[in-house]
Amino acid sequence: MNKRLLYVSLLIISCIIIFSQCIHKQPGEDNKDLRGEQFAGSAACMGCHKRIYDSYLSTGHYKTSGPASQALIKGSFVNPHNVFSYGNGTKVVMEARDSGLFQVAYGDSVLQELHRFDISVGSGRKAQTFLSWRNGKYFQLPLSYFIPAHSWANSPGFPPSYPKFDRVIPSTCFGCHSSAVGIKSVSMEGLQLSEEFEKNQLVYGIDCERCHGPAAEHVAFHTTHPQEKAAMHITKIGGLKKQQQLDMCALCHSGLGTPQKPAFEFKPGDALSDYFFPDFTRPERAAEVDVHGKQYQLFTASKCFIKSDKMTCSSCHDPHNNERNRLQAFSQRCMSCHQPEGPAFCKMTSLPAAVLSKNCIDCHMPALPSRNITMLTEGQTSPTPDSMRTHLITVYREETKAFMAALKK
Numbered sequence: 213m214n215k216r217l218l219y220v221s222l223l224i225i226s227c228i229i230i231f232s233q234c235i236h237k238q239p240g241e242d243n244k245d246l247r248g249e250q251f252a253g254s255a256a257c258m259g260c261h262k263r264i265y266d267s268y269l270s271t272g273h274y275k276t277s278g279p280a281s282q283a284l285i286k287g288s289f290v291n292p293h294n295v296f297s298y299g300n301g302t303k304v305v306m307e308a309r310d311s312g313l314f315q316v317a318y319g320d321s322v323l324q325e326l327h328r329f330d331i332s333v334g335s336g337r338k339a340q341t342f343l344s345w346r347n348g349k350y351f352q353l354p355l356s357y358f359i360p361a362h363s364w365a366n367s368p369g370f371p372p373s374y375p376k377f378d379r380v381i382p383s384t385c386f387g388c389h390s391s392a393v394g395i396k397s398v399s400m401e402g403l404q405l406s407e408e409f410e411k412n413q414l415v416y417g418i419d420c421e422r423c424h425g426p427a428a429e430h431v432a433f434h435t436t437h438p439q440e441k442a443a444m445h446i447t448k449i450g451g452l453k454k455q456q457q458l459d460m461c462a463l464c465h466s467g468l469g470t471p472q473k474p475a476f477e478f479k480p481g482d483a484l485s486d487y488f489f490p491d492f493t494r495p496e497r498a499a500e501v502d503v504h505g506k507q508y509q510l511f512t513a514s515k516c517f518i519k520s521d522k523m524t525c526s527s528c529h530d531p532h533n534n535e536r537n538r539l540q541a542f543s544q545r546c547m548s549c550h551q552p553e554g555p556a557f558c559k560m561t562s563l564p565a566a567v568l569s570k571n572c573i574d575c576h577m578p579a580l581p582s583r584n585i586t587m588l589t590e591g592q593t594s595p596t597p598d599s600m601r602t603h604l605i606t607v608y609r610e611e612t613k614a615f616m617a618a619l620k621k
């Protein structure tokens with residue numbers, strides 16, 4: 213049997229095993245957390261962790277999915293900004309009707325298909341894409357909103373010549389962009405895995421318990437023991453081993469591996485290798501890894517990581533805070549190890565330390581184009597790649613030149 217077919221069959225079989233163990237709940241059973249009684253829901257954390265809760269609301273994690281609404285969707289529903297033409301008399305118009313928001317396909321001005329925006333995926337840092345509910349399945353809509361171009365664009369990987377409305381979305385998508393999704397059944401349709409979802413059963417965003425694990429017992433204990441100042445019935449992340457801390461983030465920031473268990477069951481302290489078959493990317497080939505979604509592989513291939521003992525994603529990122537574009541603050545974190553007076557400081561001696569210190573990032577973690585995520589806006593013949601910060605921290609000569617040129621201006 214050919215290798216690829218064998219691989220695909222194994223993938224499908226492991227998916228069936230996994231999803232047959234997935235959350236089963238009848239709609240309307242209760243209004244408690246979809247994930248069961250061990251979960252309290254983020255709103256329950258607000259009372260005692262107000263500062264963290266409030267800043268968390270500004271993060272990409274919190275905003276990464278939600279019920280589609282005009283307030284949430286960044287793209288325009290107003291003519292002429294709401295039209296995407298395929299160039300052959302076919303167009304899709306984003307329409308706000310009394311009954312909801314729709315992507316409506318017209319061929320020579322005759323309405324051909326009409327599909328509702330139900331779920332919005334992506335916080336809108338870079339892009340948003342939209343899912344439509346139909347008979348137990350979610351379908352990705354043909355048009356996404358692409359922030360760098362401020363425009364509607366053909367969804368990544370969609371055909372450029374006509375609007376495709378039948379791209380089925382698998383639960384793995386929710387595994388990285390939500391905190392739970394209700395799955396009704398899993399079956400085979402030919403060689404394809406077919407999942408049926410429960411309507412409106414979703415915990416949107418990456419919530420507190422997606423990272424911290426079930427916390428109902430923690431909430432109950434501290435509610436009845438307000439004098440207790442030490443955290444009880446919750447995993448102390450600072451007390452975990454380095455690899456365990458990295459795995460917490462790698463669950464969603466190392467790409468989609470071949471699953472062994474549903475990603476939703478992951479709790480802090482678990483080993484990623486119990487959830488996905490290992491990825492065999494070798495550190496010396498890191499330069500070939502796509503910048504999209506693979507921060508773990510790139511960061512762990514960097515000398516900073518390899519040559520220091522305790523580095524994790526938290527060495528630079530505060531998981532409860534939106535620190536986007538605060539390059540000087542990030543540079544301060546570099547300088548906790550690379551002090552200006554020390555031997556490990558920047559070797560770029562043509563610039564004074566005071567200038568270097570403001571922005572280590574653009575030269576050593578430049579934004580590079582993704583090969584996998586590209587968007588075609590109206591009238592373009594070749595798609596524009598989305599750019600992302602590479603996490604392979606090293607010397608980039610070309611980007612340094614660009615930085616120097618910008619500095620001179």
Ligand code: HEC
Binds near residue numbers: 253450
């Ligand atoms: C009734 C009060 C209360 C509620 C509600 C509460 N916590 Fe806590 N939590 C505490 C106290 C007290 C501590 C210990 C002091 C501290 O770290 O703030 C704590 C600590 C923590 C810690 C740090 C553990 C450590 O030491 O590293 C985490 C994580 C945590 N809580 C998560 C949550 C989550 C998630 C929720 C919501 C599902 C939540 N808490 C709701 C009282 C509460």
Ligand code: HEC
Binds near residue numbers: 254424526
């Ligand atoms: C993306 C994953 C993620 C999410 C979402 C998240 N946390 Fe955390 N949290 C962490 C990590 C990682 C640490 C340890 C940080 C460190 O090592 O400095 C942490 C630490 C904590 C701590 C103890 C340290 C501190 O800063 O006081 C508390 C309390 C806490 N989180 C509560 C919450 C609450 C409440 C929410 C939801 C409003 C939440 N977290 C959402 C990953 C997350």
Ligand code: HEC
Binds near residue numbers: 276334335388
């Ligand atoms: C359950 C999946 C999941 C986990 C676990 C997770 N992330 Fe994320 N993370 C995402 C997704 C999805 C996005 C993209 C959010 C968006 O903008 O729509 C993201 C975005 C981010 C961003 C960019 C956010 C911004 O607002 O600019 C950072 C930084 C980040 N994650 C760090 C972490 C770190 C550190 C951890 C571990 C403590 C972690 N993530 C754990 C899924 C996850």
Ligand code: HEC
Binds near residue numbers: 337504505
């Ligand atoms: C293995 C985890 C994973 C899976 C599966 C996944 N994503 Fe993502 N996605 C991410 C992470 C992490 C980011 C942000 C960081 C990056 O792009 O490197 C992201 C970014 C995005 C963004 C851009 C958000 C923004 O504004 O920056 C969109 C839109 C998106 N994903 C949609 C989807 C859709 C739709 C699916 C399912 C078909 C999907 N993703 C599957 C992890 C995942």
Ligand code: HEC
Binds near residue numbers: 546
């Ligand atoms: C926890 C400490 C630590 C932090 C934080 C840190 N580094 Fe490093 N970094 C190191 C160590 C250790 C080395 C290896 C030095 C050696 O080879 O002697 C290194 C190496 C490097 C190198 C050389 C890489 C190569 O391929 O030759 C660059 C460039 C660098 N760091 C930049 C940065 C930048 C930029 C940041 C912040 C975004 C940063 N570092 C944060 C510890 C750190």
Ligand code: HEC
Binds near residue numbers: 535573579
């Ligand atoms: C040495 C510091 C450092 C470490 C360690 C680090 N990051 Fe980052 N990360 C950055 C900087 C700097 C940015 C760019 C922030 C910006 O441009 O606003 C960034 C951006 C990101 C983004 C958004 C990328 C984009 O362009 O959209 C994600 C996602 C992310 N980091 C995830 C992670 C994860 C997951 C880990 C651990 C595997 C990690 N980071 C470790 C410094 C770091």
Ligand code: HEC
Binds near residue numbers: 550560612
């Ligand atoms: C203008 C771009 C630029 C900025 C800004 C910059 N660097 Fe560099 N850095 C370079 C270049 C180029 C080299 C290689 C110099 C050489 O070998 O000729 C380098 C070398 C280094 C090295 C040594 C790598 C080795 O080969 O051992 C480290 C560590 C480093 N930089 C860290 C930093 C830190 C930390 C900051 C912020 C405080 C920073 N750099 C800011 C461009 C820059």
